[in-house]
Amino acid sequence: MSVLCIGNPGAGGTGKTTVALDLAARLRARGKHVAFLTRGYGGTLRDPVQVDPARHTAAEAGDEALLLAALAPTFLGANRALTARLALQAGADVLLMDDGLQNPTLAKTLSLLLIDGAAGFGNGRVIPAGPLREPVAAAAARCAAAVLIGPDATGALAQLPPGLPVLRARLVSEAPPLGPLLAFAGIGRPEKFRETLEAAGGDVTRLIPFPDHHPYTEAELLPLLDSAGGATLVTTPKDMVRIPPALRPRITPVGVRLEWLDAPDPLLDRLA
Numbered sequence: 001m002s003v004l005c006i007g008n009p010g011a012g013g014t015g016k017t018t019v020a021l022d023l024a025a026r027l028r029a030r031g032k033h034v035a036f037l038t039r040g041y042g043g044t045l046r047d048p049v050q051v052d053p054a055r056h057t058a059a060e061a062g063d064e065a066l067l068l069a070a071l072a073p074t075f076l077g078a079n080r081a082l083t084a085r086l087a088l089q090a091g092a093d094v095l096l097m098d099d100g101l102q103n104p105t106l107a108k109t110l111s112l113l114l115i116d117g118a119a120g121f122g123n124g125r126v127i128p129a130g131p132l133r134e135p136v137a138a139a140a141a142r143c144a145a146a147v148l149i150g151p152d153a154t155g156a157l158a159q160l161p162p163g164l165p166v167l168r169a170r171l172v173s174e175a176p177p178l179g180p181l182l183a184f185a186g187i188g189r190p191e192k193f194r195e196t197l198e199a200a201g202g203d204v205t206r207l208i209p210f211p212d213h214h215p216y217t218e219a220e221l222l223p224l225l226d227s228a229g230g231a232t233l234v235t236t237p238k239d240m241v242r243i244p245p246a247l248r249p250r251i252t253p254v255g256v257r258l259e260w261l262d263a264p265d266p267l268l269d270r271l272a
Helices: 016-029 063-069 080-089 136-140 191-199 218-227 245-250
Strands: 002-007 034-038 074-076 094-098 110-116 145-149 166-173 180-185 203-209 232-235 256-260
Touching: 002 016, 016 034, 016 063, 016 094, 016 110, 016 256, 034 063, 034 080, 063 074, 074 080, 080 094, 166 191, 180 191, 180 218, 191 203, 218 245
Parallel strands: 002 094, 002 110, 034 074, 034 094, 110 145, 145 166, 180 203, 180 232
Antiparallel strands: 166 256
């Protein structure tokens, strides 16, 4: 059994779920029986359970857990050790932790430090003075490599320990709809959604940001639909699972995929 952890030193989104989905697909192609472990951030479930997208809602399991469960068995729980035991009993031989770098209850075979190149490490200070859960050096010391998403716009790489391998990757948007787009997103950095849409040729007329993991209501979204005019209302797949089901047919999700500039396969070779 191997444990792969995708983490970061800070609070907020850096693309961990996107990286986790990509690496899980690669491991499954190698014949591994992958299971995701997650706390189900934003949901109400706490006892260890296997996530069922047909039964659980985003309010119960959290949005990320539903995205993960669409690819591979996903086990949710506040207690990582108990959740891992449930996954192993179900036949998993690789446990992939979406977040959890600061959790000491599971020994990790391989941990990767994820960095959003546009945001970096903020002011480099720990909560409440800054965005970090722990100092960068402490987090990096437990990682086999860093993964930089996009250009290093803030000099984050200079804060890493010398000799820590760095893999570079970028987010590539799926083909957005033609014509003007009215975008909205409740993710760690909503502006990232605009950037990926425009990089793919999308004509974004406006971006409406919402808080990360925001639980949408019809009262919030109906005015957006009414004001769209000739524009297509678009959002992320992560947001889509938090939208009332009755409104989903009127909104178009546009996802992203990870494009590696440095192949991660040598690191995956370390997983038995």
